[in-house]
Amino acid sequence: MHTKKILVTGANGQLGQCLQEISSVYPQYDFVFADRTLMPLDKQAQMAEYINDIQPDIIINTAAYTAVDKAESEPELAFAVNADAVGFLGELTAQKNIKLIHISTDYVFNGEGxxxxxxxxxxxxxxIYGASKLKGEQLLLAANPEACIIRTSWVYSQYGNNFVKTMLRLLNSRESINVVNDQVGSPTNAMDLANAIMTIAGQEDISGIYHFANTGVISWYDFAKTIGREIKSACVVNAIPSKDYPTPARRPYYSVMDTSKISLxxxxxxxxxxxxxxxTLDLLQHTG
Incomplete structure (x- = not known):
């Protein structure tokens, strides 16, 4: 019997590393993990050549340009990676009948919901980041309507740089911190997302868009306060409005997504x- 081969792009990102960690639980698949040196999303000829060499049955595209603030001053690069490359992946996977699971974001919405x-x-x-990710979704579904897009929000894990790890560092080193309280959403543990992706990878009809985040709704301030409480930090967390914490890129105020479709x-x-x-806090405190 043919062992299905899964190519995971963005191997060094949070989600890529979570998929690496759980890959041994799925012996029915051969996994290939590609970082940006093997699979640079802004170099289409190299991408095509690599996919030809690997010949995967399934591609899980976790690679993206994710520097939200930097994207405001690098729109060409953000669109090359998050839009053009994704459309190209759609074309390749449609031609070769490869199942494609692509990760997108809550930032495709305006946050006024x-x-x-x-x-x-x-x-x-x-x-710009949200615009580039939305363009990627559109190009992908136009090129390959069979593709699966999973939008997620507020991703964190024990890997890489993320809000939880930043808060742990600040809560352990400062007397007080300020965190915005007027942006609400649902945090997503990248390990939960990785497990959901693997469940979907094993299903037949996966086409279309799905929303995945952990359940419940909080603000960044609530999230920081909870982390502080869990680690028994003496650091005081102060709530501030977004206008007192200006960033190059605007952030949506409301990022809550309905996850009932993917739950089914x-x-x-x-x-x-x-x-x-x-x-995740248990893991970080035992390894940190």
Whole structure:
């Protein structure tokens, strides 16, 4: 029997590293993990050659240009990686009948919603990063309607740079910190997302857009306060409005996504944000 081969791009990112960690749980697949040297998303000829060499059955595209603020001054690069390359991947996978799972973001929405965003809710990004990711979705589905897009939000893990690791460092080293309290969303543990992706990879009909995040809604301030409480930090967390913490890229105020569609697809409950946060804090405190 043919062992299916999975190519994971963005191997060194948070999600890529989580997929590496759990790959041994899926012996039915041969995994190939490619970083940007092997699979540079801004070099299409090299991408095509690499995919020809590997001949994967499934591609999980976790690679992206994710520097949200930097994207404001590097729009060409952001669009090359997050849009053009994704459209090109769509063309290649459609030609070769490769199953493609692509990761997108809550930033495709304008953040002015008041109820959780459904997959078909109208999009209107308010920064370059969000605009480049939305363009990638559009180009991908135009080139390969069979592709699967998973939008996620507020991703963190024990790997890479993320809000949880930054807060741990600050909460352990400062007397007080300021965190915005008017941006709300749902944190996503990258390990939970990795497991969801692997469940979907094993299914037949995966086409279309899905939303995945841990359940529950909080602000960044609540998130920071909770981390402080869990690690028994004496650092005082102060709530501030976004206008007092200006950044080059605007951030959506409301990033909550409805995850009922993917929950049905996975045939399982998605873990709540607090239990998933505790798992990551345990890992970070024992390894940190």
């Amino acid at each position: 008041v109820t959780p965003y459904l997959e078909n809710h109208s999009t209107a990004p308010i920064n 697809k996975l045939k399982t409950e998605i873990p709540d944000w607090l239990s998933s946060l505790k798992k």
